[in-house]
Amino acid sequence: ELLAEAAGTGAAARPCPCPLPRGDCSLSRLLRRLLSARRSLEICLFAFSSPQLGRAVQLLHRRGVRVRVVTDAQYMGLRGSQIGLLRHAGIQVRHDQENGYMHHKFAIVDRRMLITGSLNWTTQAIQTNRENVLVVEDAEYVKPFLDEFERIWEEYNPIHYRFF
Amino acid sequence: ELLAEAAGTGAAARPCPCPLPRGDCSLSRLLRRLLSARRSLEICLFAFSSPQLGRAVQLLHRRGVRVRVVTDAQYMGLRGSQIGLLRHAGIQVRHDQENGYMHHKFAIVDRRMLITGSLNWTTQAIQTNRENVLVVEDAEYVKPFLDEFERIWEEYNPIHYRFF
Numbered sequence: 660e661l662l663a664e665a666a667g668t669g670a671a672a673r674p675c676p677c678p679l680p681r682g683d684c685s686l687s688r689l690l691r692r693l694l695s696a697r698r699s700l701e702i703c704l705f706a707f708s709s710p711q712l713g714r715a716v717q718l719l720h721r722r723g724v725r726v727r728v729v730t731d732a733q734y735m736g737l738r739g740s741q742i743g744l745l746r747h748a749g750i751q752v753r754h755d756q757e758n759g760y761m762h763h764k765f766a767i768v769d770r771r772m773l774i775t776g777s778l779n780w781t782t783q784a785i786q787t788n789r790e791n792v793l794v795v796e797d798a799e800y801v802k803p804f805l806d807e808f809e810r811i812w813e814e815y816n817p818i819h820y821r822f823f
Numbered sequence: 824e825l826l827a828e829a830a831g832t833g834a835a836a837r838p839c840p841c842p843l844p845r846g847d848c849s850l851s852r853l854l855r856r857l858l859s860a861r862r863s864l865e866i867c868l869f870a871f872s873s874p875q876l877g878r879a880v881q882l883l884h885r886r887g888v889r890v891r892v893v894t895d896a897q898y899m900g901l902r903g904s905q906i907g908l909l910r911h912a913g914i915q916v917r918h919d920q921e922n923g924y925m926h927h928k929f930a931i932v933d934r935r936m937l938i939t940g941s942l943n944w945t946t947q948a949i950q951t952n953r954e955n956v957l958v959v960e961d962a963e964y965v966k967p968f969l970d971e972f973e974r975i976w977e978e979y980n981p982i983h984y985r986f987f
Binding site for chain 2: 705755757758759760761762763764765775776777778783784786787788789790791793800804807811
């Protein structure tokens with residue numbers, strides 16, 4: 660199944676007010692996909708500051724879904740980032756150590772559904788930007804992203820961090 | 824055909840030096856796809872500052888390919904942006920008038936090949952970021968992006984610009 664929502668996740672004229680899955684705006688569709696996870700959720704995001712999406716990820720973690728998050732070191736320290744809350748909740752998070760950005764914006768649900776596109780998980784992006792989100796379930800599409808996630812996950816293993 | 828290059832377009836350790844298509848780095852593969860255009864090229868990019876990609880787009884324009892560019896108003900004024908050069912070359916460019924970002928990063932070649940992902944067309948992104956680029960030729964995938972392009976193209980028509 661392919662779901663291309665190239666029309667942007669939130670129409671600028673009518674910002675999506677949804678607090679959690681109700682109605683059928685793009686954010687609630689994204690939340691429903693995420694909340695369908697039963698076993699695993701890999702998240703690889705440059706910027707993650709949306710409280711709604713943060714709560715959904717914490718809920719999955721509490722349900723016993725194996726959640727792993729990779730993010731960008733520069734962005735994660737900014738005010739409003741959800742990363743500190745996720746770590747506090749006991750979710751595994753790793754980040755880059757590079758000058759460049761860890762600029763991916765994708766998630767993988769149960770190793771079978773890829774969610775990718777231009778969208779960072781921020782309220783500004785959801786409510787006011789022009790964005791696209793692709794939801795793809797073909798293994799041919801999912802596998803290279805899974806492979807990339809595992810590669811990054813190892814590369815960003817804290818045992819490789821350099822402090823000096 | 825699907826080509827997922829989730830491994831990032833440029834390995835940070837070994838920046839891609841390619842001036843134009845030679846060798847087989849991710850930039851040269853992207854250039855080859857673009858330069859295959861015979862009739863039309865739609866570009867919808869938040870940030871466009873790569874000189875190599877700018878030259879490729881100008882070359883296509885000179886060859887008679889119908890090139891249309893949509894971009895973000897805030898970014899296009901920054902130093903290093905290719906947008907001024909493209910306009911100077913006679914290429915049609917339209918931009919948003921919104922507070923939010925026009926954050927898409929996709930291109931469509933001959934209305935049949937979609938190139939999309941996390942990559943802005945900037946030298947920093949190409950050489951030092953972790954990025955993904957998907958190249959997809961199935962109509963089912965291409966169409967929603969074509970539709971979005973045409974929608975944005977109309978919405979950003981200069982006759983709708985407000986100056987006061």
